[in-house]
Amino acid sequence: MMWQDKKVLVGVGVGASALAYWMFTRLRNSLNSGSSDFIPVGTVKELYVYPVKSCKGISVFSFYCHYLGPISGEHFDRYFVVVDGNSGRFYTARQKPVMVTIECKIADGVLTVKTKDGRSVTVDIDKVRKNKVLRTAV
Structure with a gap:
C-alpha cells in the first residue's frame, strides 16, 4: 500500500x-x-506645444494630455489667440500667414511674444487673471 x-x-x-x-x-x-492589437504606424521624433494659436511652436520633451489640450510646464497648447483690439475678431495663420514666424514663450507666469524683426510684447498672465481680463472662445 x-x-x-x-x-x-x-x-x-x-x-x-x-x-x-x-x-x-x-x-x-x-x-x-x-x-498585438496595436499596429505600429510611425515614430514620434519631436513634440511641440503652441501656446499662441498659429504662432511658432515650442519643442518639448514631453507633455501631459489634459482635457483642454497638451500641457508642458507653463506651456498650454493653443491657450492664447491673437485678437484684433477693435473688432474683437481673432486671427489665425490663414488670415495672417506671417504669424507662423512669431516666437512665444512663457516663463514665470509671463508670456513673451517676439516678432521676426526683434519687437516683443510681454503679458503678465497672473495679472490678467487677477484683473479678470479674460475672454473665452470655442
Missing part, C-alpha cells in the same frame, strides 16, 4: 511539472510572438 501511494505522488508531481512547463512555454511564446 505504501509503495502505491509513492507512485501516485510521483505521478502527480511529474504531471504537475509537465503542465507548469507547458503553460510557461506557451505564455513565453505568446509574449515573444509580437502579436
Whole structure:
C-alpha cells in the first residue's frame, strides 16, 4: 500500500511539472510572438506645444494630455489667440500667414511674444487673471 501511494505522488508531481512547463512555454511564446492589437504606424521624433494659436511652436520633451489640450510646464497648447483690439475678431495663420514666424514663450507666469524683426510684447498672465481680463472662445 505504501509503495502505491509513492507512485501516485510521483505521478502527480511529474504531471504537475509537465503542465507548469507547458503553460510557461506557451505564455513565453505568446509574449515573444509580437502579436498585438496595436499596429505600429510611425515614430514620434519631436513634440511641440503652441501656446499662441498659429504662432511658432515650442519643442518639448514631453507633455501631459489634459482635457483642454497638451500641457508642458507653463506651456498650454493653443491657450492664447491673437485678437484684433477693435473688432474683437481673432486671427489665425490663414488670415495672417506671417504669424507662423512669431516666437512665444512663457516663463514665470509671463508670456513673451517676439516678432521676426526683434519687437516683443510681454503679458503678465497672473495679472490678467487677477484683473479678470479674460475672454473665452470655442
